[in-house]
Amino acid sequence: MGTLIKGGTVVTAVDTYHADVLFEGEQIVAIGLNIPTEKHGVVDASDAYVLPGGIDPHTHLDMPFGGTVTADDFETGTRGAAMGGTTTIVDFALHTRGDSLLNAVRTWHEKAAGKAVIDYAFHLTIADGRDETMAEISKMIREQGVNSFKVFMAYKHVLYVDDETIFKTLQACRDAGGLVQVHAENGDVIEVITKQALAQGKTEPKWHALTRPVECEGEATHRAIRLAEIAGAPLYVVHVSSAMAADAISDGRKRGLPIYGETCPQYLVCDFSDYERPNFEGAKYVLSPPIREKWNQGVLLRKLKNMELQSFGSDHCSFNLCGQKELGKNDFSKIPNGAPTIEDRLAILYEVGVNGGVLGINAFVALGSTNPAKLFGLFPRKGTIAVGSDADVVVWDPKATRTISAKAHHMNVDNNVFEGMTVTGRPRYVFSRGAMVADGEKFVGTKGAGKHVKSATFYPWQL
Numbered sequence: 001m002g003t004l005i006k007g008g009t010v011v012t013a014v015d016t017y018h019a020d021v022l023f024e025g026e027q028i029v030a031i032g033l034n035i036p037t038e039k040h041g042v043v044d045a046s047d048a049y050v051l052p053g054g055i056d057p058h059t060h061l062d063m064p065f066g067g068t069v070t071a072d073d074f075e076t077g078t079r080g081a082a083m084g085g086t087t088t089i090v091d092f093a094l095h096t097r098g099d100s101l102l103n104a105v106r107t108w109h110e111k112a113a114g115k116a117v118i119d120y121a122f123h124l125t126i127a128d129g130r131d132e133t134m135a136e137i138s139k140m141i142r143e144q145g146v147n148s149f150k151v152f153m154a155y156k157h158v159l160y161v162d163d164e165t166i167f168k169t170l171q172a173c174r175d176a177g178g179l180v181q182v183h184a185e186n187g188d189v190i191e192v193i194t195k196q197a198l199a200q201g202k203t204e205p206k207w208h209a210l211t212r213p214v215e216c217e218g219e220a221t222h223r224a225i226r227l228a229e230i231a232g233a234p235l236y237v238v239h240v241s242s243a244m245a246a247d248a249i250s251d252g253r254k255r256g257l258p259i260y261g262e263t264c265p266q267y268l269v270c271d272f273s274d275y276e277r278p279n280f281e282g283a284k285y286v287l288s289p290p291i292r293e294k295w296n297q298g299v300l301l302r303k304l305k306n307m308e309l310q311s312f313g314s315d316h317c318s319f320n321l322c323g324q325k326e327l328g329k330n331d332f333s334k335i336p337n338g339a340p341t342i343e344d345r346l347a348i349l350y351e352v353g354v355n356g357g358v359l360g361i362n363a364f365v366a367l368g369s370t371n372p373a374k375l376f377g378l379f380p381r382k383g384t385i386a387v388g389s390d391a392d393v394v395v396w397d398p399k400a401t402r403t404i405s406a407k408a409h410h411m412n413v414d415n416n417v418f419e420g421m422t423v424t425g426r427p428r429y430v431f432s433r434g435a436m437v438a439d440g441e442k443f444v445g446t447k448g449a450g451k452h453v454k455s456a457t458f459y460p461w462q463l
C-alpha cells in the first residue's frame with residue numbers, strides 16, 4: 001500500500017501541472033492522472049499545490065554561541081521546520097581552532113541522531129587555516145558528505161578568520177569540489193566601532209545595528225568576491241541583508257563568476273525601526289548582519305525574482321528573550337546574535353513574494369527548495385517532485401491563513417520576529433520520506449526519524 005496525493009497541482013522549479021503523486025515506501029514511484037486509488041491511502045490535495053519539501057540551507061541547532069546555547073536543538077528545531085513545510089535542513093557543524101574537522105562533524109552527528117524529525121545534512125565552519133585543516137577539506141567532501149565550508153569575516157576573537165585563511169580555504173575548496181560560504185561583514189571595523197559606542201554609554205539593542213553599518217557588509221562582500229576571483233573558486237554569500245551586498249554579488253555574476261547569494265525572511269519583513277521597540281524587545285532583532293532600513297527589502301525581493309540571489313535560508317539561530325537575550329540587557333554586544341526563523345521561512349517567502357505579486361510559484365519552489373538542493377549536493381534526491389526522488393512532499397494550501405505568534409509556533413523559544421504577521425498560504429500536509437510529519441496544525445512526526453543525507457561534490461554547473 002502506498003500514499004496517493006490526489007487532485008492537486010504539482011509544482012517544481014520549472015513545471016506546474018495537475019497530477020496525482022504516488023509514493024511507496026520512502027520514494028515517489030508514480031506521477032500521473034487517474035492513478036487508481038485502490039490499495040493506497042488517499043490524501044486530498046484539491047485546491048492545493050503539491051510541492052517538494054523545503055530545503056533550508058542555513059540553520060544553527062544546538063549551537064554554543066554568545067555565551068549560551070541555542071534554544072532549539074535538533075528535535076525542536078526540525079519540528080518547527082517540518083510544521084512550516086521544510087523537510088531537509090543543512091546545519092553548520094562548528095569547527096574549533098586547533099581541532100579536526102572530523103571531530104566537528106562527529107559532534108554534530110551526535111547532536112542530530114535520534115532527535116531530528118526530518119532529514120539533515122551538514123556544512124562545516126572553518127576556524128583556522130592550518131595545513132592539517134586545509135588537507136582535511138577534501139576528505140570531508142569525499143568521506144563525510146560535507147560539500148560546503150563557511151568562513152566568518154566577523155565575530156572577532158570568536159568565529160572570525162583572516163583573509164589568509166579565507167584564501168587558503170577558497171583554494172582548497174576549488175581543488176576538492178567544495179563551495180565556500182562567507183559571512184561577509186568587516187569584523188575589525190565592527191570591533192572598533194562597538195568599543196567606541198560602549199565607551200560612550202550606548203548600550204541599547206539598536207546600537208547592534210548602528211555599530212555594524214551597511215558599508216561593513218558591502219566592503220566584506222566585495223573583498224570576499226575578489227578573493228574568490230583570485231583563487232578561481234566559487235563562493236556562496238550567506239544571509240545577504242542589504243542592497244549594497246546584493247549589488248556586489250550581481251557585479252561578480254556580471255563578470256561571469258560563480259558567485260551565489262542567499263537572503264533570509266527576516267531581511268524581507270523586519271527593518272531598523274524594530275530595534276527601537278520598547279522594553280528590550282529590540283533584542284529579538286539582534287542578529288548579524290543586522291536588519292537594515294526598510295527600502296532594502298524591495299531590492300532583495302527583486303534580486304530573488306531575477307535570480308541574482310538564488311537561495312533562501314532561515315539562518316535560524318534561536319535564543320529566548322528571557323534568560324538568553326537578556327545577557328545583553330546592559331550591553332548590546334553581549335546579546336546572543338540570532339532569531340527563530342526556521343518555521344516561518346517558507347510562509348514569509350510565499351506571503352511577501354507570491355502573494356505580493358513578485359514571485360511566481362515556480363520561483364518560490366526554486367528559492368526555497370530546488371536551488372539549495374542543487375547547491376548543497378542533495379538534488380535530485382531532494383528538492384523536486386520526480387519519480388525516484390524522496391517522498392518529501394508538501395501539500396500547500398494557498399488560501400489558508402494564520403497569524404504568526406510565539407504562542408502558537410512549534411519551536412522551543414519564547415519569541416518570534418514575525419509576531420502578529422498574518423500570512424496566507426501554509427502546509428495542509430507535510431511528508432518526510434513518505435511519512436506524514438504535519439497534519440494541518442498538528443505535528444505527527446517522530447523524534448529521531450530524520451536521517452543524515454550526504455551532500456555530493458559541488459560543481460558550479462549545478463546552478
Ligand code: URP
Nearest residue numbers: 183287288315317337338
Ligand atoms: O545572527 C546570526 N546570524 N546568528 C547566527 C550565526 C551566523 O552568523 O550565521
Ligand code: ZN
Nearest residue numbers: 183238239288
Ligand atoms: Zn553568519
Ligand code: ZN
Nearest residue numbers: 058060315317
Ligand atoms: Zn547563520
